[in-house]
Amino acid sequence: MDLSQTLKEPKYWLLALVAALAAIHLTLLSRIDNSELFATCLLFWIAAGSLIWDRYQTLNLESNLTASVLGALIVIGMLTRVGSSPDSSASAWALPLVAGLGTGLLASGFKGLKQYWREFIIFGLLAAYPLLRLTLEAIDLSEITAKAASFVLWYSGFPVRLQGVFLLMPSSRVEVYGACSGIQSILQLLSISVLFLLMFPLRSHVQKVLCVVSAVVIGFVVNALRVALMAILNNAGDKNAFDYWHEGQGSLIFSAIAVLVFGSFCWFFFLRTPNQKPDSGPQGNA
Incomplete structure (x- = not known):
């Protein structure tokens, strides 16, 4: 498959989006200056990526216009929030779960979200991290x-x-x-x-x-x-x-x-x- 054909495949654009979101999240965590937390979150991303990779050939990657628009708005809104307050710890905790929801809607629509339940548990645990600590x-x-x-x-x-x-x-x-x-x-x-x-x-x-x-x-x-x-x-x-x-x-x-x-x-x-x-x-x- 040459480059032009690769760029026409939606799954590669979604892969690039997920990689960019992971990079943004890890960059935010690096500002917190907590090596243990950074390593744990890196492990979260690796685990989620591994789970998806193991079954990527069987994933339903069909979405509709409504789900795609909503998913795009969620991702854009989250990135805008992060850009306006990059030092906010709340954004660092919530970004993977919220961005994962938006990406899931973009990739698979409303009906396809259930196939990502493991990944949502992983990122939901991360979002609940401050509550667990309290x-x-x-x-x-x-x-x-x-x-x-x-x-x-x-x-x-x-x-x-x-x-x-x-x-x-x-x-x-x-x-x-x-x-x-x-x-x-x-x-x-x-x-x-x-x-x-x-x-x-x-x-x-x-x-x-x-x-x-x-x-x-x-x-x-x-x-x-x-x-x-x-x-x-x-x-x-x-x-x-x-x-x-x-x-x-x-x-x-x-x-x-x-x-x-x-x-x-x-x-x-x-x-x-x-x-x-x-x-x-x-x-x-x-």
Whole structure:
């Protein structure tokens, strides 16, 4: 297929539109200066693109004038909103879902939207991200995280006392405030667990619940270990190391560890195929 024929295919124009929307969204997120969030959203786009790519030959790409006009207006309106307030975090959260709705109408009309339900769940989860964060903040995980970190330190043999959200050690103290309570890690793994369920559907409802719950628990526990490590470093007077694991690349390392642990958990319990012994046939005595 030459270039002129390619340009006549609507699906390639739609592909270019989706790629442009993804680039705009990731650019907006880069302004927020949150590496973990940027990586999570990039994973969202990759997952949505992978789901569409797996079934692109069977997608219904027939729309009508009304749906196409409405879809175009939605996309243009969203881009206009982003252009007028590029630093708005609300636009960054809502852009994929709203733009995805507009693109879906352009591509498949009203009747064809249902074939994109997985992608709408992915981007709907992203749009609900601020609400989920507020919910976890209302629970106040700081004190729970402090208790978990205190237990880790005590079990490891370090002298520590717990006073509310403060970890008191012989020569220092560490306050576990909201940003260190594990909210970001929990939300990240919760999002990844939803992506896992969409890309690798599990038959058992028990397995689905176990997948989501394990994501939350792993995110919380790994962050509690990080807080315990920072308390040890702060007590040792190593400020550079403390800052590295608190705000530097060290925090991203723990995020990667949490994702790796969750991925290993899912592989072992959900994806791994047990080894079967080869059938040697009936045996008898000679």
